[in-house]
Amino acid sequence: MEIITGDKKIQQNLNRSEIQEIVSYFQGLNESVILREIRQAFPQQKHLDKNLDFLVDHQILLRQNRRYQFCLNTIEANPTIEKVECFLHDSSADYTTEQLLVWLGEEAWSDRLEKTMAIDFPLAFRNHLENKHFRIVTINRGGDLTATLPNYFSNVDEPSLFPELATLIGDVNPEFFMNQIELVFDRVLSDRVPRRESIFLKSLLASGMIVSQPEWQMLIPVYEEVPSLDWTQQLDSDSRFFFARQLAERLLDKHESFTYLIKKKA
Incomplete structure (x- = not known):
């Protein structure tokens, strides 16, 4: 799966390996998780909070009641x-x-x-x-x-x-x-x-x-x-x-x- 956007600067950030790792993690989840669980999954990421804020700000992750979940619907075939x-x-x-x-x-x-x-x-x-x-x-x-x-x-x-x-x-x-x-x-x-x-x-x-x-x-x-x-x-x-x-x-x-x-x- 790939996340695409028309904003070149946002796309460059989405293509970063740290962001892709987080996105892949959330794609494999069936339910929302709290911040402590995310930190346990990514102990090596020094800018994890900043990366999460980026994904939330651009409506890729939903943060609600201190829990996080992937919120984009996946398009499985070209709509045209x-x-x-x-x-x-x-x-x-x-x-x-x-x-x-x-x-x-x-x-x-x-x-x-x-x-x-x-x-x-x-x-x-x-x-x-x-x-x-x-x-x-x-x-x-x-x-x-x-x-x-x-x-x-x-x-x-x-x-x-x-x-x-x-x-x-x-x-x-x-x-x-x-x-x-x-x-x-x-x-x-x-x-x-x-x-x-x-x-x-x-x-x-x-x-x-x-x-x-x-x-x-x-x-x-x-x-x-x-x-x-x-x-x-x-x-x-x-x-x-x-x-x-x-x-x-x-x-x-x-x-x-x-x-x-x-x-x-x-």
């Missing part, structure tokens, strides 16, 4: 499954899966939530890397991460996830990195050979964004115009959050991820 099927029925004849994924990543994706929720199913997620001229986006099903550049830079503090990319580029500044690979993109997109070998060129090859044989070319789709649909305008923020992730799962099907490049207009 039927809406996604309706959308696919209406849209699939006019747009390819690739076009719908690009539209999803650029226009329909939303991280906004009005409520804090507990969910018991995997969620797709989106990572991106950009500068003034290009944006690289990876949409992931969840679970194991594919070795794409957006995924790497979103998890740069965990180099063991992508050892080949970590060896090549380490913790290079993302903006500097994008400015360097932009030079490679410009040449490959104009059917020219990259000027010289570099860690930036090697990282593009290693992450499957370009290929050198039989000729230099992009391996991921490149878009300047995004397909225009207004379907998500019918949804409130919470529904749109789940709709985007359910649609990603359906469109990705058996693939773990999809990566594309947006060439921004000058």
Whole structure:
């Protein structure tokens, strides 16, 4: 089970190991407990009272009559499954899966939530890397991460996830990195050979964004115009959050991820 919220600062706190340990403890309880029992369960937590106050303040735990209990209802399935099927029925004849994924990543994706929720199913997620001229986006099903550049830079503090990319580029500044690979993109997109070998060129090859044989070319789709649909305008923020992730799962099907490049207009 995972607790999600639209507030990035709250989400960062929820992702802390101490908070996750407390949440897991309460999920396994069938009745409320007093503070002494909680302290016995977490003798090593130096900031236990503060962590409990945080969970109470954000309505994840209920504190009543000096007793504590988990108070979020757990959502066990995506609530927008039927809406996604309706959308696919209406849209699939006019747009390819690739076009719908690009539209999803650029226009329909939303991280906004009005409520804090507990969910018991995997969620797709989106990572991106950009500068003034290009944006690289990876949409992931969840679970194991594919070795794409957006995924790497979103998890740069965990180099063991992508050892080949970590060896090549380490913790290079993302903006500097994008400015360097932009030079490679410009040449490959104009059917020219990259000027010289570099860690930036090697990282593009290693992450499957370009290929050198039989000729230099992009391996991921490149878009300047995004397909225009207004379907998500019918949804409130919470529904749109789940709709985007359910649609990603359906469109990705058996693939773990999809990566594309947006060439921004000058």
